[in-house]
Amino acid sequence: MTSPSIPGLRAEFGPAVERVLVSCGDTIVYVTRDRSHDVLAWLKDAPGHQFNYLTDVTAVEYRDSELPLEVVYQLRSLSRKADIRVKVALDKRAPLQVRSVVDLWRGADWLEREVYDLFGITFTGHPDLRRILMWETYAEGYPLRKDFPLRGHFSRAEQTRQALAANPEAHYSLEELSIAEAFDELPPDMRQRLARGERGYLK
Amino acid sequence: MGLSNPATENRADEVTTVSSISPNWVTTRLDFLTNWARANSLWPMPFGTACCAIEYMATAASRFDIARFGMERQSFSPRQADVLICAGRLPFKLAPVIRRIWDQMPQPKWSISMGACASSGGIFDNYSMVQGIDTIIPVDVYVPGCPPRPEGLMYGIMLLQKKIKGETIADDMLREEKLVGPSGLFLPAERVDELSEPFGNSVHQTRSA
Amino acid sequence: MSLRTVEMALATPGVDRDGNASRVPLGVGGYDEDFGAEHMLVNIGPQHPATHGVLRLVIELEGETVKRCIPHVGYLHSGFEKLGEYRHYNQIIPLTDRTDYLSPMANNVCLALAVEKLMALEVTERCEVLRVIACEMSRIISHLVWLGTTGIDLGAFTPFLWSFQERERIYNLQESWTGARLTTSLTRVGGMMADIPEGWEAGLRDFTRTFPDTLKEVDTMFTRNAIWIGRTQGVGALTADEAINYSLSGPMLRASGVDYDVRKDRPYLGYESYDFDVPIGEHGDIYDRYRIRLEEMWQSNRILEQALDRLQGLKGAPINVDDPRVILPPKSRAMSDMEAMIFHFKQVMEGVKPPAGEAYMGIENPKGELGYYFVSDGTAKPVRWRIRPPSFLNLASLPRMCEGALLSDVIAINASVDIVMGEVDR
């Protein structure tokens, strides 16, 4: 049985709701990439739906390389005790981008960073999109992608070398505290030093 | 960190000369005293990361009580620690940290690799995990198990005590540590390939490739 | 908002690029010739007594007041989800032990439930009761570790050892049931690894009878202790709306006054038929979290007693579903019966094969809602195994909770989140 929210969703967004299916009792809604944020915002606030709790954000890549990458949002309404799963399919040939939902749920912050880290999906509008589980200079790619071998791309020796070269306190600086916004707050001399590349370089 | 320094000379092929001082009555008596003190006052630096850390905590708790060995002072400052106990898996992201802590510990120092993951990578033969902390720091005692029981860890500690009691101050090579070369390996790459042919070693990607 | 990435030069701190020693600036911001910097950056972790593993916090301090707190995780990233894609469903169970290693049995149960949901399997009643026992035992031992480590973080060392004594008693029970103290691998898809051994209920009953003594002892030591109250009340408070917005779950969510417990609201394993209360806090501070976890241990004890009563009536009932697709035939039959041997062979070599589809199963773990999300394409190995990690999401609210707190409060707040890094970093 599909979720009772589906008719409302279809009425509100029409063609943006691509398809609806049920798997193991859970309703799955596929929405288009450009309307995903609107759909989620509507689901969060619309009276009668109120999926106010973001259970999870993740992504799925299928073994069949033709199939698109899916970003999965698990929503829950705490008051109505109902669930819905919203999926956004991303064509692998296009840039992997989707609107961030951090402005709706603060809890999405780290979840989206994790998806970015492990799948390489960019969330536009995310305040601080950095790698979270792997280190900042990790060079091998996105580990949960299917074209990423289980043991990584590099040899063990190279991995060890790179890991040891990664400075454990490299981010122990103001720049690190919040990379996205720190630069503007830096004192002018530090900004100049950064621009000169004394502590690193901007790109 | 002492890591970026390339090993200027490769000692792998040298014949190890053990000592410049021959053992005599004085050194053996001194050895006894120093080794007795060191073996019985091993202040651990608990580098607890994962499941093994819980078993390490159980070892420190009432039922097993490593305090009996004089080890209840957990030195979270590496400066005051004698034995680094790496309890749990070690991802590459943590590799420089353990190396740094090891470098910060004053001599004489020892290390125990607790559990399968620390010793060999365990079930985590994947992109993120160091396949054995002995690729990062020297290890004195490996304790197998996933996680090892507290009895296992205590047996490892007792083995380490035994090892310490066999040390001598006459051996000036005892605390010598080889630095990692620019390739990230202790041995030259060709030598690694040669040693690991034709099957590679347990994690066959450790080849220099 | 602009996105900028500043890449750091790979030089060792304290040593510049040319290898000369240099003094690391102690502070940042508003640098003044005479008085130095206004703020100080303190790096806590990854190896620090109070980070419960390998969490790293970079804290910007003004005096001792926290201006900003940035958690860094990933120091224990072990690639569980990637490994799961290379394992049969039953082979994933040992991996689940090692994510949240403070409550391994509950993780095993969650995995089995998720795969059973994917395959639409109904487990037997005895199996359900045994799984409830496993979950509640896990809740108790996990909260015990939380209690002990929080005590240490706030300076009281002794309760840690008391809680570990109780843990040892549960370890004994776990060991006699599963053969392992910590990494239990208790469940299988469609049933359990093993039934409980003879006389095991008596041991658990003894535990449920005497365990409240320890709880009372802890209660006398902390609940009305002026220092404890002073350290915990009003610290790290989150409102209900914030808690929901941050996707918190478990005791963290309930401490903020949100009445949500997966066991009550989306019952599984027949939890709706047990008589227990869900404690709800009202201030959302550390003290409420402490009270809730303490109360949950009492309630778990109650559930355990009820489950033991039910187990009496289910003596000799089967624990595994009668389905050769998922359950191995008994060894004796596999050795003598051709059909059973074929099933055994196919099970071991090919593994359980759920139909194509996907399922999300969330259960109330000690840390919060643990969810396993499986996507299957009909083969024996999942396309995607996603862990919805409760402590990862709970930890994400740390910067918010630490605003304006003192350095000591950060430690206390971090302890109150009850993280386990194996699960945060996976």
Next chain:
Amino acid sequence: MTPEMKGFLLLSTIKMLVVFTVIMVGVALLTLMERKVSAWMQNRRGPNRVGWAGLLQPAADGVKNILKEETFPALANRWLFLLAPALSFIPALLLSAVIPFAAPLPVEFDFTLGPLGRFIHRGATPMVVADLPIGFLFVLAISSLGVYGIALAGWSSNSKYALLGGLRASAQMISYEVAMGLSLIPVLLLSGNVSFTSIIAQQQAGLWYVLPLFLSFFIFLVSGFAETNRLPFDLPEAESELIAGYHTEYSAMKFSFFFIAEYANVVTVCAMVTTIFFGGWDIPFTGWDESGGVLQTLLTGMFFAGKVLFWIFFVMWIRWTLPRFRYDQLMALGWKVLMPLALAYIMVTAVAIYLIEQVAGVTNPRLSALALFGLNVVIAVLVFGLLDSGAFIRGSNRRQQRATVTP
């Protein structure tokens, strides 16, 4: 130099050696005692592998630390880094010089020792290395020197944890110094003298000061905990926050010196508590005066040791029981509770003593002490009632009421 002076010097040297040895060995054994007491409270065994019941454990730790590598952090201020352990170690030992540890011992000798000449000593010798007339003023002065060692250790290490620890230590020790000093003024009022010997004599005549001056005792004890950086006031080395606080960067013997200093301070504070509030070496209801012999000296010495050991045990008991204060709570307790309390108590005691001795004309010291004791019971009930209501430490005033939200 007169033979009498030589005799005095000889005796003083002997006393110094004895006290130094006892303190050093005692401190070593105290570390073992701490471990055993904690083990006992936590249902453990504690060290028991070296020597009988682990008695040689301190020796093993000591020898190991002597033989360990000394580290100097790069860019630490080398000289201050070296000096700091000594600076905290020496005041801790100096303090033990002024505390009388037994009843005076009658010693008489008159002999000639080769080229050194004649040594003469007659009469009772006070069992204290230096019987200073300034008594506890000296203790207060010297104990406040200890903070330099800790603050310098924190600063010179070039480590942030150590710096924070050092800062906390200096603020905390200086704050509690005030309360500690003020808490001793009622003692001065009652005894009329700061010398330890006369304080003990007064207590023999009247009552142990813990009864007539209970609040002084309480404030002194709390400040003593803070002065020695023991739980619940161990913020300078708060393990779960600052790893090891001010001695984070210290290894080997330099670290051991901090350790010894801490325990020596504990001994001193406990000895002070014993001397000022529990009659020192006085054995109650015996009324022995200075005419006793060697046996009396031995017995009183043992009694003194017993009392000190009890207080040391008390300190350890507290350490393994209570959680740690937060920094602002610690400061609030020192400045907002203990100091005003001590000031008010000075006033109350002064008035009470005036009333009892001048107005009522009570001359029997025991009677006047009993009267003060009665007053103290009333004050204590008031003060602890106030403290328990949680106005200061509890922090409940920070708590805002919030309605429960059900989603």
